[in-house]
Amino acid sequence: MAQANIGNVTSKKYRITCEEETIIAAGEGVLSSPPPGLISSDAIVIHEPVDQVAEAAKHLASSIEEAGFRVLGLRSCGGESCKSIEWIVDTWRWLAQANASRATTVFILGGGALLDAAGFAAATFMRGLPTVLVPTTTLSAFDAAVGGKTAVNLEGKNVVGAFHNPRAVLVEPRLLASLPERPFKSGFAEAVKHSLLSGWSDMKFLESVIGGALARSPESLSQLALWSLGFKMSIVVKDPREGGLRRILNLGHTIGHVVEAASRYSLTHGEAVAAGLIAELMLAEEETRLDSSVTRWTANTIDSIGLPRSPPEKVIPSILANARRLLLLDKKRVGETIVMPLLREPGDVVLARVSIGRILSLIEVAWG
Numbered sequence: 001m002a003q004a005n006i007g008n009v010t011s012k013k014y015r016i017t018c019e020e021e022t023i024i025a026a027g028e029g030v031l032s033s034p035p036p037g038l039i040s041s042d043a044i045v046i047h048e049p050v051d052q053v054a055e056a057a058k059h060l061a062s063s064i065e066e067a068g069f070r071v072l073g074l075r076s077c078g079g080e081s082c083k084s085i086e087w088i089v090d091t092w093r094w095l096a097q098a099n100a101s102r103a104t105t106v107f108i109l110g111g112g113a114l115l116d117a118a119g120f121a122a123a124t125f126m127r128g129l130p131t132v133l134v135p136t137t138t139l140s141a142f143d144a145a146v147g148g149k150t151a152v153n154l155e156g157k158n159v160v161g162a163f164h165n166p167r168a169v170l171v172e173p174r175l176l177a178s179l180p181e182r183p184f185k186s187g188f189a190e191a192v193k194h195s196l197l198s199g200w201s202d203m204k205f206l207e208s209v210i211g212g213a214l215a216r217s218p219e220s221l222s223q224l225a226l227w228s229l230g231f232k233m234s235i236v237v238k239d240p241r242e243g244g245l246r247r248i249l250n251l252g253h254t255i256g257h258v259v260e261a262a263s264r265y266s267l268t269h270g271e272a273v274a275a276g277l278i279a280e281l282m283l284a285e286e287e288t289r290l291d292s293s294v295t296r297w298t299a300n301t302i303d304s305i306g307l308p309r310s311p312p313e314k315v316i317p318s319i320l321a322n323a324r325r326l327l328l329l330d331k332k333r334v335g336e337t338i339v340m341p342l343l344r345e346p347g348d349v350v351l352a353r354v355s356i357g358r359i360l361s362l363i364e365v366a367w368g
């Protein structure tokens, strides 16, 4: 993995397979000086319909043209409604009408939903156009922008999708500034998860930057994004198609998904994962003898972000009533068990088969 610094921008390159590599670059001005070689012929820009992001998309399109390439078109969409097969069909038609070819680079400026949807359109059009992702939410800047998962919803969440790794992920921290407080905080839960999977030294690093990042300092946000996406990439390069090791990234998500779905998505993904992380660390204290100081550190960190360490009272009856049904729907289920990551200590995680009954009794004890 090679690192380079130009002005405020730091970039790192990760090799995934012999044909695929991803550059991660973060810092103020990253869109004015994107790493060279990302465009070979022409480009398409797809962006959030939010003023600040739309402005950045136009600015990016001008820089691409100034560099001597053509921009075939700009298109916007935002939020979960983009993740529909109807939007994908419209986008495929639009790409065809714009004369996009295999040599067209698709720049996507968006949150996790638009990156998933437009990433899927790019992954499938002419069997795959190269993408450059510009995450505009903390969730995407700390997590979703790397790993290559693209998808749309059909009957359920992320049912139709493809693996398609971006050529580059460019994090412009100023684009995160227009996020309202709740979604802004939400993405930090994934950074906490990454630090626990990585070990004490990265937990200390997180402690050192989190205050500045929560205060929206561009420098701290860039450092946090570069580290958090980089940690995820270090796992992804060892298991690009989620055959084994990569499943450790589900830490906090087995119970987190139960909480999120039982709240009927009134809780954000990060709020549900924060509560899920604490519950799964409590489970690990019993199953793998995890030291309780790790759970305390996580609870304090979650408090300092302003995320909930347990679900709100009003959601608990629905969690208790629906947990079994929701756990049976978990993709990681094998019979009456779920293969889930449990921490033994920071940086040391096992994939354990835990019975659904055991998870239900933990939920009952923790929140019942």
Ligand SMILES: NC(=O)c1ccc[n+]([C@@H]2O[C@H](COP(=O)([O-])OP(=O)(O)OC[C@H]3O[C@@H](n4cnc5c(N)ncnc54)[C@H](O)[C@@H]3O)[C@@H](O)[C@H]2O)c1
Binding pocket: 048, 049, 050, 053, 077, 078, 079, 080, 083, 110, 111, 112, 113, 114, 116, 136, 137, 138, 139, 140, 143, 144, 145, 146, 147, 148, 149, 150, 158, 175, 176, 177, 178, 179, 180, 183, 269
């Ligand atoms: N591919 C992956 O690995 C992966 C991982 C985690 C989550 N996801 C997916 O990510 C999605 C959630 O992503 P999210 O939390 O980023 O939310 P989101 O993409 O749904 O965005 C939330 C809202 O914020 C708006 N928005 C985006 N950027 C903004 C900005 N800079 N300023 C103001 N508003 C802005 C969007 O238009 C939308 O209305 C889910 O669909 C989930 O399935 C994917």
